[in-house]
Amino acid sequence: xxxxxxxxxxxxxxxxxxxxxxxxxxxxxxxxxxxxxxxxxxxxxxxxxxxxxxxxxxxxxxxxxxxxxxxxxxxxxxxxxxxxxxxxxxxxxxxxxxxx
Amino acid sequence: xxxxxxxxxxxxxxxxxxxxxxxxxxxxxxxxxxxxxxxxxxxxxxxxxxxxxxxxxxxxxxxxxxxxxxxxxxxxxxxxxxxxxxxxxxxxxxxxxxxxxxxxxxxxxxxxxxxxxxxxxxxxxxxxxxxxxxxxxxxxxxxxxxxxxxxxxxxxxxxxxxxxxxxxxxxxxxxxxxxxxxxxxxxxxxxxxxxxxxxxxxxxxxxxxxxxxxxxxxxxxxxxxxxxxxxxxxxxxxxxxxxxxxxxxxxxxxxxxxxxxxxxxxxxxxxxxxxxxxxxxxxxxxxxxxxxxxxxxxxxxxxxxxxxxxxxxxxxxxxxxxxxxxxxxxxxxxxxxxxxxxxxxxxxxxxxxxxxxxxxxxxxxxxxxxxxxxxxxxxxxxxxxxxxxxxxxxxxxxxxxxxxxxxxxxxxxxxxxxxxxxxxxxxxxxxxxxxxxxxxxxxxxxxxxxxxxxxxxxxxxxxxxxxxxxxxxxxxxxxxxxxxxxxxxxxxxxxxxxxxxxxxxxxxxxxxxxxxxxxxxxxxxxxxxxxxxxxxxxxxxxxxxxxxxxxxxxxxxxxxxxxxxxxxxxxxxxxxxxxxxxxxxxxxxxxxxxxxxxxxxxxxxxxxxxxxx
Amino acid sequence: xxxxxxxxxxxxxxxxxxxxxxxxxxxxxxxxxxxxxxxxxxxxxxxxxxxxxxxxxxxxxxxxxxxxxxxxxxxxxxxxxxxxxxxxxxxxxxxxxxxxxxxxxxxxxxxxxxxxxxxxxxxxxxxxxxxxxxxxxxxxxxxxxxxxxxxxxxxxxxxxxxxxxxxxxxxx
Numbered sequence: 001x002x003x004x005x006x007x008x009x010x011x012x013x014x015x016x017x018x019x020x021x022x023x024x025x026x027x028x029x030x031x032x033x034x035x036x037x038x039x040x041x042x043x044x045x046x047x048x049x050x051x052x053x054x055x056x057x058x059x060x061x062x063x064x065x066x067x068x069x070x071x072x073x074x075x076x077x078x079x080x081x082x083x084x085x086x087x088x089x090x091x092x093x094x095x096x097x098x099x100x
Numbered sequence: 101x102x103x104x105x106x107x108x109x110x111x112x113x114x115x116x117x118x119x120x121x122x123x124x125x126x127x128x129x130x131x132x133x134x135x136x137x138x139x140x141x142x143x144x145x146x147x148x149x150x151x152x153x154x155x156x157x158x159x160x161x162x163x164x165x166x167x168x169x170x171x172x173x174x175x176x177x178x179x180x181x182x183x184x185x186x187x188x189x190x191x192x193x194x195x196x197x198x199x200x201x202x203x204x205x206x207x208x209x210x211x212x213x214x215x216x217x218x219x220x221x222x223x224x225x226x227x228x229x230x231x232x233x234x235x236x237x238x239x240x241x242x243x244x245x246x247x248x249x250x251x252x253x254x255x256x257x258x259x260x261x262x263x264x265x266x267x268x269x270x271x272x273x274x275x276x277x278x279x280x281x282x283x284x285x286x287x288x289x290x291x292x293x294x295x296x297x298x299x300x301x302x303x304x305x306x307x308x309x310x311x312x313x314x315x316x317x318x319x320x321x322x323x324x325x326x327x328x329x330x331x332x333x334x335x336x337x338x339x340x341x342x343x344x345x346x347x348x349x350x351x352x353x354x355x356x357x358x359x360x361x362x363x364x365x366x367x368x369x370x371x372x373x374x375x376x377x378x379x380x381x382x383x384x385x386x387x388x389x390x391x392x393x394x395x396x397x398x399x400x401x402x403x404x405x406x407x408x409x410x411x412x413x414x415x416x417x418x419x420x421x422x423x424x425x426x427x428x429x430x431x432x433x434x435x436x437x438x439x440x441x442x443x444x445x446x447x448x449x450x451x452x453x454x455x456x457x458x459x460x461x462x463x464x465x466x467x468x469x470x471x472x473x474x475x476x477x478x479x480x481x482x483x484x485x486x487x488x489x490x491x492x493x494x495x496x497x498x499x500x501x502x503x504x505x506x507x508x509x510x511x512x513x514x515x516x517x518x519x520x521x522x523x524x525x526x527x528x529x530x531x532x533x534x535x536x537x538x539x540x541x542x543x544x545x546x547x548x549x550x551x552x553x554x555x556x557x558x559x560x561x562x563x564x565x566x567x568x569x570x571x572x573x574x575x576x577x578x579x580x581x582x583x584x585x586x587x588x589x590x591x592x593x594x595x596x597x598x599x600x601x602x603x604x605x606x607x608x609x610x611x612x613x614x615x616x617x618x619x620x621x622x623x624x625x626x627x628x629x630x631x632x633x634x635x636x637x638x639x640x641x642x643x644x645x646x647x648x649x650x651x652x653x654x655x656x657x658x659x660x661x662x663x664x665x666x667x668x669x670x671x672x673x674x675x676x677x678x679x680x681x682x683x684x685x686x687x688x689x690x691x692x693x694x695x696x697x698x699x700x701x702x703x704x705x706x707x708x709x710x711x712x713x
Numbered sequence: 714x715x716x717x718x719x720x721x722x723x724x725x726x727x728x729x730x731x732x733x734x735x736x737x738x739x740x741x742x743x744x745x746x747x748x749x750x751x752x753x754x755x756x757x758x759x760x761x762x763x764x765x766x767x768x769x770x771x772x773x774x775x776x777x778x779x780x781x782x783x784x785x786x787x788x789x790x791x792x793x794x795x796x797x798x799x800x801x802x803x804x805x806x807x808x809x810x811x812x813x814x815x816x817x818x819x820x821x822x823x824x825x826x827x828x829x830x831x832x833x834x835x836x837x838x839x840x841x842x843x844x845x846x847x848x849x850x851x852x853x854x855x856x857x858x859x860x861x862x863x864x865x866x867x868x869x870x871x872x873x874x875x876x877x878x879x880x881x882x883x884x885x
Contacts, residue, residue: 013815014730019807029781030733033743056838066768070773070776074777077780077781090788100689702814703814
């Protein structure tokens, strides 16, 4: 029997993978993609709980999350393109003007 | 019955005057003096009213009212007053003589630009002195004691532009402070030893009962420590050196503080707390001898002084010694009697000297004065009355009070009796020297000095009258109503009168012819330089401060620089800088690093809150 | 039977997400994410959330990830740029942190992991049911998101202006 716990565990694994991706990626594109993974894992949890609680609210939240994620990705990519034009690289380490 | 509000008004009127002058009237000469005079006169009137109330009943009432100021579990400090015949008589002297001097000051300080400040300080002094007289417990007394010392410092150094005046003020304060250390130790020791029905107490009334339970040896130590305070405030040997230098202050200050009231506070303290000293014969002997030595030494030093105020200062020292001696011989009544009459004629003498100084534009050398009796009759006559009273000539007040002390001495301690008698001889001699030199004879033809204005002469006349009748108004009876009055000792009276006349006559013979130089310089030979150097006290103290004190201060300064400033202050700054330098490395500027810290923080928070590890 | 499908898609999801972070070529990263989205959508369908499942594919995989691909192509990442991307210095620490996170997540949801049956299956996320709720209870957020998208468009256009102008100056 597949219960709520399975979905939660799965989501936790995907989320952890996403965290590792955000922290350890040298490539800013990969960082953005890992962010998407985090969002995906959260969506899974929402829908699972929606089914479990008998409440549509979870699915609606997912709907809105997808929307906002789209907007966020668009802007993020615009920034990355700008960065590439300016620094001619997509290494995250190069963005260090705030260093002490 | 006694109305307590009168006492409180008498206590706080001068303080109100001081506050008003300081806050509003520091630029107005008229208001400054008027407010101060109003303050002290209010106190005087209230005191008189309370005195009437006290003496209405037979026996006279003793009245106490106090508020609890600090109450801890083991410590209670009160603020209040204890009014008994002794206190009210002293208060009459303080406020009465004080009023006269305040009025006189209005004329004396008329041209001084700092006169409002002067009156503010004087009012502060009046408040503090009244505090000493009225206090019903040791702590309040000590606070007023210190305040009086502060006022004295402020007033001695009133003309602070003069370096000698500023130094004199500091000297007075330092010696007082030194003595007060012993005083405070004595107070605390007594408190520690006291054991009344409900714990320890500072109140005089409680302590009077508690002393019967304290062993005489400990009580002697307490007594001697408290006597330290007296040695400082009343300028006994060896802490007497500040009083002659205190003459740097304006003359009304010398009159009020350093003749009539503040220096008498020590004697008043001894009389007020005599229950501590009564059982201890050793302490009393020490006190008596210190007094006697002071009296004699001061008199010897007065005969070589040429400054009119300094002569009077040493005379004060000498008379204070006599009073202390009287108390040491278990005669508080005699001591206080002499304190009262001394207040009258010494204040008179100082004020008359001030009148002279005013007229001669502050020329203080007696060899530059001549024939003042003719030029300034009122001043001259009152000065003569004061002199005669001081020498103890019948029937002026000084005769009666000094006689009581001499009679007491002749009964208890013959050595001290003869010391006191010789001191009286010297007293008559140097006062005569002063009078014949400055006041007697014909003035120079070109001398234009004139008498002082009425605002200054009326107080002189008032005090002169008191000096004359002071012996007849029955002061001892008011001070200590319970004591039976003693008969006059004819033998002692005759000897003292003889001695006084002898002294005056001797000085007449030497000085009335106005020799060019003081013949004492040659006649005394090597003794003259010893006296001129004031028995080398100042030189010894100076050496001590320069060498011992200074080395100690330098050592402490080194300690402070190295440990407190070096380790403390600079150490803290170094620590702050070092921590800043290390924490800086957290600012890497890399977003991923920050994200890592985020996640670590989230995990930590999670463990702390949810799992509560 | 449903259990088998669940495990199938779950394994696919995990492998795809691992590929997202481990692959070298950025194209492979994006394509791996597309696969992950497909797996996720299938899991949604298993949970009877049909609407959001389809929306996921249409919007996410269809628009967003294609946009990603556009940008990856556009940046024209040549071999030199790719090989210069070294290993992150945080990879060990990152791995540890990930494990820590996973374990804390596991601890947090321990009570749920005891396989509880899924609740009443009265919730069927069809277009009809979702639509009904969306246009009655959640109308306000729905309208606000349109505003949000407008703002996003503004943002991108203003950012792109700089790109366009520099592009013109360089003669691209």
